[in-house]
Amino acid sequence: MLKDILENYENYQPGLSIDCVIFGFHDNQLKVLLIKIPHRETWSLPGGFIPVNQDIDVAAVTVLNERTGVDGIFLRQFATFGKVKRNDQHFSKEALEYLEIFEEKAKWLTRRFVTIGYYALVDFLKTIPKPANKDEIIEWIDHKEVPELILDHKEILGKALATLRMELNLMPVGYNLLPEKFTIPELQKLYETILDKKLDRRNFLRKITNIGILTKLDEKKSNVAHKAPNLYTFDKDKYKEVLKNGLNQGW
Amino acid sequence: MLKDILENYENYQPGLSIDCVIFGFHDNQLKVLLIKIPHRETWSLPGGFIPVNQDIDVAAVTVLNERTGVDGIFLRQFATFGKVKRNDQHFSKEALEYLEIFEEKAKWLTRRFVTIGYYALVDFLKTIPKPANKDEIIEWIDHKEVPELILDHKEILGKALATLRMELNLMPVGYNLLPEKFTIPELQKLYETILDKKLDRRNFLRKITNIGILTKLDEKKSNVAHKAPNLYTFDKDKYKEVLKNGLNQGW
Incomplete structure (x- = not known):
């Protein structure tokens, strides 16, 4: 070629x-x-x-x-x-x-x-x-x-x-990279992998929830030994909106 | 040429x-x-x-x-x-x-x-x-x-x-653009001019203070009719540090 x-x-x-x-x-x-x-x-x-x-x-x-x-x-x-x-x-x-x-x-x-x-x-x-x-x-x-x-x-x-x-500080990431339904720990793992560092669980939950792009489903992850974690999905409209306007961490 | x-x-x-x-x-x-x-x-x-x-x-x-x-x-x-x-x-x-x-x-x-x-x-x-x-x-x-x-x-x-x-969401701005000593309203005006929008006074004060790059001086602005606003200066070491590491709005 x-x-x-x-x-x-x-x-x-x-x-x-x-x-x-x-x-x-x-x-x-x-x-x-x-x-x-x-x-x-x-x-x-x-x-x-x-x-x-x-x-x-x-x-x-x-x-x-x-x-x-x-x-x-x-x-x-x-x-x-x-x-x-x-x-x-x-x-x-x-x-x-x-x-x-x-x-x-x-x-x-x-x-x-x-x-x-x-x-x-x-x-x-x-x-x-x-x-x-x-x-x-x-x-x-x-x-x-x-x-x-x-x-x-x-x-x-x-x-x-x-x-x-x-x-990651400017826009949401995860859509198309995670399965349709995912847990918060799975989403956190994506962020941790990209950033190459451990994130605090509570902090991450608070920040990601505040963005307002997640919909909590009435389902729990199955096949999990202990306490089954909740499943979430992205609210596609809100996700797109945040992609367009940026994460609201601005002035 | x-x-x-x-x-x-x-x-x-x-x-x-x-x-x-x-x-x-x-x-x-x-x-x-x-x-x-x-x-x-x-x-x-x-x-x-x-x-x-x-x-x-x-x-x-x-x-x-x-x-x-x-x-x-x-x-x-x-x-x-x-x-x-x-x-x-x-x-x-x-x-x-x-x-x-x-x-x-x-x-x-x-x-x-x-x-x-x-x-x-x-x-x-x-x-x-x-x-x-x-x-x-x-x-x-x-x-x-x-x-x-x-x-x-x-x-x-x-x-x-x-x-x-x-x-502006990633690093501090203002050093070299403002006089050595400045008021918060002057700094806010710089941000408002760049962003081309009005910012909420309290919100701005809280956010800019949280970054930790400002030193409050023991002086007030003179030649001001009403309540004289406090003067501030940039803490150059901290400013440089934040410039290097980015604003701590990350994950």
Whole structure:
């Protein structure tokens, strides 16, 4: 696919790329979608180039879809990364020769690239990646076990994670990530996993209740040995309203 | 200056620019620094291009300094703007001829540009702009009175303002924007001006006090007809600490 792009490199913005950080929640782990391309030992974030006739927000969706088969995700831009030397070691002379990339194409590919970061927090179970070609491996990897990544992708991932954590203070999270009916401890676990810290049970209950997005159901969780915890569901209208207006912790 | 850049356009990232939104607080107005260049009727944000040998964060400082003479400001990146058609009407054929920009230089200048937005909230009294050339006009304009701007600069300004408002929920604001000693009503006015809404006096007092960054002085404001309000100052160490860790409204 890189070959196709290089054949038509004039149709892409020079020196500008997009990288996507896709988080999924599963088994009380916050996982991130990573790709390993052929002939490379290290993993990378799914990324690509910007067609000159596509808005960058559209290009982000295209790039993610082409690299991972994943579609229909609302991607949020979080930062742009542009250190001078971020990609100057990326393609060695040998790699370019191996890939049969020469002259103008090699020049286009090895020039300085600035990259725009997009992220999303998605439903792990509904987000099934399919590699664009059979040599590529795509995997969900626990964010705590992420191996070495190419370029500055660790920094990009770190910034996306910091943004996600900050957003917990601005908007509700959980819809689409938890089952339809859930307990407060399950919701708390989601927050604890994202924030990577233990939260006080009473404090969490008070704060999450105050947001006004939860509906307490007339059911208890079954198959629980001890005192069965209450089940809750999100009040979708209120959830949407809070998403739009932000958590009411403002001035 | 554009001429100098075009003479050496290969030393700049193609299709990528930086625009700066500089806010200043004065006379209970939130003002923004705008430039009017020669031969154009409309105003613009101070912006420019990215030298291939500069990190983008460094280039932002350079661009701001070269366009406005303003230096020593901590600029924060807030978003990147990349709609396909954002600059395709910017330089007409006539304008290019008038400016004597032809061929490769014209092609470089009129290609699709993505722009990275940076913003800062600065001390109005210490931030004295100096135009880079005598035909340019630089002015502080009340954000509510901003005239027509070039390209998508209104959208960029709007997004910077939204980011600033959101940041009021994440970090303290006011240091360097208010005199050394100030009253709570003065601080409240700063918040009200940025947020563009009235705040409840008691609520504001409670919230701002809870942050723990204020030191109540043993002085009252003089020259006040009625009941003189207390004077406060920022506890600089605590202010810095809260800036670093964020407002404690988290989970």
